[in-house]
Amino acid sequence: MSPASTKASTTPVDADTRLAPGRPGYRRMSFALFAAGVATFALLYSTQALLPAVSADFAVTASAASWTVSAATGALALCVLPLSALSERFGRRALMTGSLVTAVAVGLLVPFAPSLEWLVVLRAVQGAALAGVPASAMAYLAEEVRPKALVAAIGLFVAGNSIGGMSGRIVTGWASQLWGWRAGLAAVGLMAVACVVAYRLLLPKARHFTPGSLDPRALARTVRTHLSDPLLMRLYAIGALFMTVFGAVYTVIGYRLVEAPFSLPQGVVGSIFLVYLVGTVSSAAAGKLVGRMGRRGALYLAVTTTAAGLLLSLSASLSAVLAGLVLITAGFFAGHAVASSSVSRTATTGRAQASALYQSAYYLGSSVGGTLGAVAYHAGGWSGTVLLGLVAVLGVVSITLYGTHSARVADRRVRASQPGRERRVLVAAGGPR
Numbered sequence: 553m554s555p556a557s558t559k560a561s562t563t564p565v566d567a568d569t570r571l572a573p574g575r576p577g578y579r580r581m582s583f584a585l586f587a588a589g590v591a592t593f594a595l596l597y598s599t600q601a602l603l604p605a606v607s608a609d610f611a612v613t614a615s616a617a618s619w620t621v622s623a624a625t626g627a628l629a630l631c632v633l634p635l636s637a638l639s640e641r642f643g644r645r646a647l648m649t650g651s652l653v654t655a656v657a658v659g660l661l662v663p664f665a666p667s668l669e670w671l672v673v674l675r676a677v678q679g680a681a682l683a684g685v686p687a688s689a690m691a692y693l694a695e696e697v698r699p700k701a702l703v704a705a706i707g708l709f710v711a712g713n714s715i716g717g718m719s720g721r722i723v724t725g726w727a728s729q730l731w732g733w734r735a736g737l738a739a740v741g742l743m744a745v746a747c748v749v750a751y752r753l754l755l756p757k758a759r760h761f762t763p764g765s766l767d768p769r770a771l772a773r774t775v776r777t778h779l780s781d782p783l784l785m786r787l788y789a790i791g792a793l794f795m796t797v798f799g800a801v802y803t804v805i806g807y808r809l810v811e812a813p814f815s816l817p818q819g820v821v822g823s824i825f826l827v828y829l830v831g832t833v834s835s836a837a838a839g840k841l842v843g844r845m846g847r848r849g850a851l852y853l854a855v856t857t858t859a860a861g862l863l864l865s866l867s868a869s870l871s872a873v874l875a876g877l878v879l880i881t882a883g884f885f886a887g888h889a890v891a892s893s894s895v896s897r898t899a900t901t902g903r904a905q906a907s908a909l910y911q912s913a914y915y916l917g918s919s920v921g922g923t924l925g926a927v928a929y930h931a932g933g934w935s936g937t938v939l940l941g942l943v944a945v946l947g948v949v950s951i952t953l954y955g956t957h958s959a960r961v962a963d964r965r966v967r968a969s970q971p972g973r974e975r976r977v978l979v980a981a982g983g984p985r
Contacts, residue, residue, distance in 0.1 A: 584755035589712025591747035594720030618926035624679030626919035631683035644692035651684025718828035725822010795917030800925025831885035838889035858883030
């Protein structure tokens, strides 16, 4: 055998067939899930920028109209966990496809809702269908993408979520100003159709999925384990409270801006959601903040930023209100990034279910925040909504302080009993660092 042939036969072969940058299918997969993220969040929050117009058309209060958002996010919160279990049996790709097709089909019916009640029902069905995407996307990426490329792949999917939430609100705002709110919803529905077609054509077939069994008892045991973990429960509460602030602010802000003294047109109000780009940046920077300040330090900074934004938004100056929205958005996304990453770090088993529970709490916070924010606005104007947000922020601070105290108590106990034990024990006992 020649030296050349010997060298060729002994060259290591990369046996890992998962996707990575530069390998076939990685770029297609990235764009496919980006498109899925855009469609999901454009549909999920499609009525949020239109609430003043919906209120005017159906002659209802802000709190009644807010159910068109809260019903969708609430149904999603309830369905994430069961749909994550279905994805274990039938596959991530199949469940995401079915969810998106169903949600888009409902989205094309939403503009024709004859009453507010029907609009709320259709939005609830749409939210339940959309739950299959967050329930499956992260698991698909974890199975099909190499670990070193996973963070970048998840980042692009999250970016799709952010862009979808922003673009959906902008599209509905300008279409509503030109042709009415029903046309705005139709425009988002058509945009979502294009995204779903792109997703289905681009997403590679799953090559590393192994079907599991649907065992309700095993799922119930895993869920009970997570719900009995004090640290996970605190993280779920933090995610819900942050989203309560965010849901309240962005559900009600349209009402404030279309009224005096601002009196902005609907298209301009929709464009306010460009502020979401700040959130994309702050969530990406959360990792650096944790490296410098620790997890609890990053959470304190996030709640301080959010509270400062709430207080600044009380001003009668439009520029001050916009600056307040920037701070609220930056603080929210940073806090959400820290809390959600801490869930994955804390759960040693059943990570998919732990993540699904966090998402349930997160979207439940959005649903509650949207409804209570509108009720507070109806009762006390924008000051009422800000007060609700500050109460939620105080809840995050209290939970984080309790985690800090628990960590210090555990630290003293470990030092007294086993001085050489590693600090990792403290994280599990006391809270996010």
